Amino acid sequence: MKDLVIVGAGQSAAQCVLTLKRNNFEKPIVVIGEEDHLPYQRPPLSKDYLSGDVELDRVYMKTQDFYDQNNVTVKVATKVLSLDRREKMVHLSKGEALPYENLVLATGSRVRQLEVEGSDLKNINYLRSINDSNNLKDQFQKGKSLVIIGAGYIGLEVAAAAVKKGLKVTVVEMEDRVMSRTVDPIISDYFDTLHRNKGVEIILGSALEKFEGKAFVEKVVCTDGTTLDADSVVVGVGILPNQELAESAGLRCNNGILVNEFGRTEDPSIFACGDCTNHPNFYVNKNIRLESVHNALEQAKTVALSLLGKPEKYDQVPWFWSDQFEEKLQTVGLSGDHDETVVRGSIEERLFMLFYLKKGELIAVDSVNNPKDFLISKKLVANKLKISSDVLCDQSVDLKDLLK
Numbered sequence: 001m002k003d004l005v006i007v008g009a010g011q012s013a014a015q016c017v018l019t020l021k022r023n024n025f026e027k028p029i030v031v032i033g034e035e036d037h038l039p040y041q042r043p044p045l046s047k048d049y050l051s052g053d054v055e056l057d058r059v060y061m062k063t064q065d066f067y068d069q070n071n072v073t074v075k076v077a078t079k080v081l082s083l084d085r086r087e088k089m090v091h092l093s094k095g096e097a098l099p100y101e102n103l104v105l106a107t108g109s110r111v112r113q114l115e116v117e118g119s120d121l122k123n124i125n126y127l128r129s130i131n132d133s134n135n136l137k138d139q140f141q142k143g144k145s146l147v148i149i150g151a152g153y154i155g156l157e158v159a160a161a162a163v164k165k166g167l168k169v170t171v172v173e174m175e176d177r178v179m180s181r182t183v184d185p186i187i188s189d190y191f192d193t194l195h196r197n198k199g200v201e202i203i204l205g206s207a208l209e210k211f212e213g214k215a216f217v218e219k220v221v222c223t224d225g226t227t228l229d230a231d232s233v234v235v236g237v238g239i240l241p242n243q244e245l246a247e248s249a250g251l252r253c254n255n256g257i258l259v260n261e262f263g264r265t266e267d268p269s270i271f272a273c274g275d276c277t278n279h280p281n282f283y284v285n286k287n288i289r290l291e292s293v294h295n296a297l298e299q300a301k302t303v304a305l306s307l308l309g310k311p312e313k314y315d316q317v318p319w320f321w322s323d324q325f326e327e328k329l330q331t332v333g334l335s336g337d338h339d340e341t342v343v344r345g346s347i348e349e350r351l352f353m354l355f356y357l358k359k360g361e362l363i364a365v366d367s368v369n370n371p372k373d374f375l376i377s378k379k380l381v382a383n384k385l386k387i388s389s390d391v392l393c394d395q396s397v398d399l400k401d402l403l404k
């Protein structure tokens with residue numbers, strides 16, 4: 001019996017294993033991961049693990065015992081260097097070659113690195129892994145200056161964790177508002193105010209020019225002429241899909257490894273799931289690449305079902321969350337194409353939702369501190385609810401009633 005080989009030992013890989021095992025998949029499974037860790041969850045790395053509120057053991061998805069008891073070999077600190085589709089073999093960094101019957105690519109993504117003067121100075125951090133988070137934690141010393149490049153989710157979450165630890169934090173963002181890629185200005189303004197009130201300095205409309213320092217970073221120079229003192233820097237300017245292994249094996253990629261609705265690549269024995277894929281999404285009616293836990297988990301389940309011979313179409317509405325200070329932002333659907341926004345609730349009371357409509361149809365919702373109504377909103381978006389903005393903002397209307 002040949003193995004099922006999973007490349008990448010991230011959240012998607014681990015979920016694929018879990019779903020297979022829950023459904024009595026009997027073939028041996030080998031998971032190969034480049035990092036020196038069993039599969040773990042990344043969200044805490046910029047939130048409660050970084051701020052010291054959660055211990056490392058809570059970050060891992062399963063213990064070694066689980067894999068041992070379930071006939072799953074996890075090879076950590078091992079990179080898959082190449083993939084031979086004709087021989088159905090993967091070649092590993094430790095010189096080994098493994099045959100496979102089916103292969104799952106769950107290679108995730110990596111941070112986009114900046115190539116400016118001074119990029120190689122010490123204490124310039126990127127945040128993707130446990131090791132990155134640990135390094136950053138070591139630099140979180142009260143009174144030190146931290147400059148964050150990029151006011152996306154990662155940058156703002158790190159800002160919140162650093163302020164809690166007593167650092168002096170400045171965020172530099174080249175756009176004219178925070179989280180501009182993903183949310184409406186109403187949400188940007190809300191989080192901008194929150195951060196400033198907590199002591200974060202935010203510089204908008206200014207890009208990074210260079211870093212200065214001897215061995216360690218000392219200054220951050222911005223294009224608008226601002227120069228900031230920095231004991232440490234965090235760069236959070238986006239990620240790139242790890243598609244090179246697939247690409248060099250001749251699999252089609254376009255901003256991610258191309259898979260169909262069952263998670264299958266053009267090679268019938270090779271599947272892919274998680275951050276590394278570009279996949280059809282029936283809800284937005286186009287191919288997309290997502291960078292979220294929900295997608296990593298759900299697409300892994302889709303791939304597992306295909307491997308079990310019970311294929312089901314991947315048909316999920318994207319959703320995401322971010323925790324910053326005590327605030328919880330949850331987002332469902334994809335905005336951007338909308339022509340109307342509606343606020344429900346009270347921004348002043350820190351409990352509200354922002355609905356995005358396109359030609360009267362609900363296409364996305366951002367929820368601030370309202371997980372209960374967010375759950376209902378997920379269903380409303382999935383149902384492609386057609387509704388007038390007057391009804392949506394009327395708090396005497398129970399959202400649940402709109403599901404009927």
Ligand code: FAD
Binds near residue numbers: 013290
């Ligand atoms: P990854 O988690 O990237 O795992 C892929 C693994 O494959 C990596 O360990 C990589 O080293 C390994 N690999 C790659 N190539 C090879 C190779 N050739 N050989 C061997 N191994 C290889 N999402 C949310 O929805 N909400 C959040 O709040 C949130 N917060 C986040 C905070 C941080 C700090 C980060 C980094 C991400 C966050 N995300 C969040 C995103 C979420 O964690 C990712 O979408 C998810 O981890 C994707 O899982 P994955 O398994 O597809 O990829």
